[in-house]
Each structure stands twice: as C-alpha cells, then as structure tokens.
Amino acid sequence: MATTADFKNGLYINFNGKPCSIVYFQHVKPGKGPAFVKTKLRNLENGRILENTFSAGERIEIITVERRPYQYLYSDESGYNFMHTETFEQIHLEKGMVENADLMKEGQVVEMMFLADEERCLTCELPQFVELEVTYTEPAVKGDTASTNAQKAATLETGAEIMVPLFINVGEKIRVKTEDRSYGERVK
Numbered sequence: 749m750a751t752t753a754d755f756k757n758g759l760y761i762n763f764n765g766k767p768c769s770i771v772y773f774q775h776v777k778p779g780k781g782p783a784f785v786k787t788k789l790r791n792l793e794n795g796r797i798l799e800n801t802f803s804a805g806e807r808i809e810i811i812t813v814e815r816r817p818y819q820y821l822y823s824d825e826s827g828y829n830f831m832h833t834e835t836f837e838q839i840h841l842e843k844g845m846v847e848n849a850d851l852m853k854e855g856q857v858v859e860m861m862f863l864a865d866e867e868r869c870l871t872c873e874l875p876q877f878v879e880l881e882v883t884y885t886e887p888a889v890k891g892d893t894a895s896t897n898a899q900k901a902a903t904l905e906t907g908a909e910i911m912v913p914l915f916i917n918v919g920e921k922i923r924v925k926t927e928d929r930s931y932g933e934r935v936k
Contacts, residue, residue, distance in 0.1 A: 749807045749808070749809060749810075750807070750808055750809075750810050751805050751806065751807055751808065752775075752785045752802045752803070752804055752805060752806050752808065753804075753805065754808075754810070755770055755773045755775075755785060755787070756770065756773075757770055757771065757772065757773070758770065759810065760792070760810065760811045760812070760813045761789075761808050761809060761810055761811060762808075762809040762810075762811050763789055763798070763800065763808075766791055766792075766793060767791075767792040767793065767811055767813065767863055767870060768789040768790060768791055768792060768798070769789065769790050769792060769813075770787055770788075770789060771787075771788045771789065771790050771797065772787065772788040773785055773786065773787040773788075774786045774787075775804070777804075782803065782804060783803075783804035784801050784802065784803055784804055785801070785802045785803075785804060785806075786799070786800075786801050787799070787800050787801070787802065792813070792861065792863075792870045792871065793870055795871075811863065811864075811865065812863075812864035812865060813861055813862065813863060813864065813870070814861070814862045814864050815859050815860070815861055815862075816832060816859070816860050816862060817832070817833045817834070817857055817858075817859055817860075818830035818831060818832055818833065818839065818857070818858055818859075818860050818872075819831050819832075819833050819855060819856070819857050819858075820852045820853070820854060820855065820856045820857075820858060821838070821854065822854060823849075826840070826842070826843075827840055827841050827842040827843050827845075828840070828841050828843070828845075828846055828849060828852075828872075829841075830858065830860070830872075833857060839860075839869065841869060841872055845869065845871075845872055846858075846872045847872075847873075847874075848874060848908075848926050848929060850906055850907055850908040851874060851878050851880070851904075851906060851908050851924060851926055851929070852874060852878075852906065853878075853880065853905065853906050856874075856875075856878065857875070858872055858873060858874055858875070859872075859873045859875075860872050860873070861873070874926040875926065876925065876926060876927065877923045877924065877925055877926065877932055878923070878924050878926055879921055879922070879923050879924075879935050880904040880905050880906060880908070880921065880922065880924055881904065881905045881919065881920070881921050881922075882902050882903070882904060882905075882912070882916060882917070882918055882919065882920050882921075882922060883903050883904060883905050883918065884902070884903040884918060885900060885901065885902035885903070885912065885916060885917065885918055886900055886901075887917070888900065888914035888915065897913075898913070898914050899911040899912060899913055899914070899931075900912060900913075900914055900916075902916060902922075904922075904924070908924075908929070910924060910929050910930070910931060911930075911931065912931045913931065916931075916934070920934060921934070921935040922934055922935060923935055
C-alpha cells in the first residue's frame, strides 16, 4: 500500500471502490493543525471530476490500468465489437461505453483503457481526429453568408451529422475532431 506522499498527477488509485486518476493534488501544511492533501480525481468509469481531501500519510490503494489498441469491427443491436490488434482477441462493448460512436468506421483503431486486475474495460477512446467522407450536404449559394464563419449541416459516411463550412461539398474527405465533433480541415 502507498500513502499520500506517493501522489503524482496521472497516478491511478482506488477511491471509494472506484478506479480514479489523480488530475491535481496539493500538499497543504497549515500553521495550526495537521497537514493534508487536496486532490481532484477523475472517475475512470464515467469521467466525472471529484474533489477530495486526504489526511497527510493516509494509506491509498494504487491500481494498474493498461491502454490497449483495438480495431473496430462492426456494430449490432446490443453494441460494438472490437478486436485486439496484436492478440486478435475480440471484445464486445455496450452502446453507452463508446462516446461519439457514430464517428467510428469499420477498421478504425481505438484505444481502450482496462483495469488490469479485473480485465474490465473502463473507457474506449477514439483518435483525436478521424477522416471521413461527406455523403450529403446542401450546396452553398453565393451571398448566403452574413458572417465569415457561416456553417451548414453535413452527413458523413458513418451517418454522423456535424457542422462544416459552406465551401465543403459532397464527396470531399474532411478531418473531424472527435472530442467536440467539430470540423478540422479538408483531407487531400
């Protein structure tokens, strides 16, 4: 077992039975009373940020978390199916576990975070950018804009809908930022 003296940003710990990572910590030594450690923890199961204060020297349980590459195979009515890129082991994830799943296309590599002791998948993360083809968007009409950053809706090859600049047309490949589903740039 470790103590609060072992805290560092990015450390994975078991907090109240939940896997968490330390986002921020500060050791505080007040003039009166015992020292303590203020922390911000990210719950790895749902992404929420928790604030907690530990007594200095308090024992904590460090957990092992592994990141593994998986390739997206296909989806069915119950969820998504992936294959480990090195061992070819297949895994099935429920629909709620994959954020922005409509930006995934078959064959795409994602990164999954596993709790090593239990072999339990915590998160499935898409790459920062994905390249997708525009399958439908309204044509832009000259004089439509009142501002310089006017946008229109576009449907992508995976069925996802995002906002793109007016100059994007059907058949073009674009780079999409998966974090906020925003248009990045054209792909040549």
